[in-house]
Amino acid sequence: MSAVAVLRLPLATDLSGFVKLLQRMQVPHRVSEEAGEQVLWVPESISEDVRGLYQRFPQGDPEQQLDIPQASAPARPGFVQQLRSSPVTALILLLSLAVCGITLLGDNLQTLSWFTFLEFRVVGDYIQFSSLADSLAAGQWWRLVTPMLIHFGFLHIAMNGMWYWELGRRIEMRQGGINLLGLTLLFSLVSNYAQYYFSGPTLFGGLSGVLYGLLGHCWIYQLLAPNPIYRLPRGVLVMMLVWLLLCLSGLVSMIGFGEIANAAHVGGLLIGCLTGLLGGLYSRRRAL
Numbered sequence: 069m070s071a072v073a074v075l076r077l078p079l080a081t082d083l084s085g086f087v088k089l090l091q092r093m094q095v096p097h098r099v100s101e102e103a104g105e106q107v108l109w110v111p112e113s114i115s116e117d118v119r120g121l122y123q124r125f126p127q128g129d130p131e132q133q134l135d136i137p138q139a140s141a142p143a144r145p146g147f148v149q150q151l152r153s154s155p156v157t158a159l160i161l162l163l164s165l166a167v168c169g170i171t172l173l174g175d176n177l178q179t180l181s182w183f184t185f186l187e188f189r190v191v192g193d194y195i196q197f198s199s200l201a202d203s204l205a206a207g208q209w210w211r212l213v214t215p216m217l218i219h220f221g222f223l224h225i226a227m228n229g230m231w232y233w234e235l236g237r238r239i240e241m242r243q244g245g246i247n248l249l250g251l252t253l254l255f256s257l258v259s260n261y262a263q264y265y266f267s268g269p270t271l272f273g274g275l276s277g278v279l280y281g282l283l284g285h286c287w288i289y290q291l292l293a294p295n296p297i298y299r300l301p302r303g304v305l306v307m308m309l310v311w312l313l314l315c316l317s318g319l320v321s322m323i324g325f326g327e328i329a330n331a332a333h334v335g336g337l338l339i340g341c342l343t344g345l346l347g348g349l350y351s352r353r354r355a356l
Contacts, residue, residue, distance in 0.1 A: 075108040085128025104354030156245035157236035197269035218273025228275040235282040255281030262335030277332035284340025292348025
């Protein structure tokens with residue numbers, strides 16, 4: 069069944085109430101952003117009904133005046149279908165899992181050295197790092213971003229993977245896969261360099277710097293150009309910011325979570341807020 073665009077509205081228009089009404093009525097729909105507008109898509113067979121419904125209830129039905137019979141919840145998209153609709157998100161996660169496998173979650177130092185920010189070799193009981201200038205002069209530019217694929221335990225990859233799946237899909241749905249890929253590489257570059265700058269030659273890795281970038285991007289973008297896709301539960305934002313403060317305090321390391329790449333987290337959050345600011349302002353301006 070083909071979908072058609074039934075509404076094209078400025079980004080400043082709050083569609084959340086009407087979207088909630090469609091959800092209550094279990095109407096298949098999706099909202100996208102195109103050319104500075106919010107576009108509501110529904111199956112062609114019910115498009116005229118949805119247009120009429122919006123004319124009657126543009127703010128939704130907060131008082132629940134409509135008598136909508138309760139029905140069983142619609143089936144959620146299968147896992148394969150979700151992967152197909154978010155190919156870039158899935159690609160980054162699959163690459164992370166592959167690197168976890170070939171590095172044995174960081175235990176295989178020989179293969180781990182292919183992905184670290186600085187090339188290194190093991191000399192006895194010590195690790196000897198090459199300089200950043202030498203690595204770049206040797207053409208190893210991939211090292212600027214590949215530390216995001218390294219993880220040092222099952223819990224590490226599980227938590228980072230879960231949050232990348234949640235935040236990455238939101239950005240891919242609203243701004244497209246190319247933008248998600250570009251933001252992921254940018255956040256990785258900035259967070260990796262920030263960690264290297266403040267900690268020096270050390271082993272570090274993980275998607276967490278990228279995750280804080282995605283969080284900051286969605287957060288600030290949503291403040292400037294609201295859209296249901298970027299509307300994060302307030303508890304999620306508070307929880308991740310509180311976790312960042314706990315990590316910065318040193319408490320998390322003290323209770324046994326190991327060394328935390330705090331500079332990567334802060335660097336990722338700051339660059340994410342900056343891209344969210346620029347993107348949100350651009351979308352807002354296009355909507356005027």
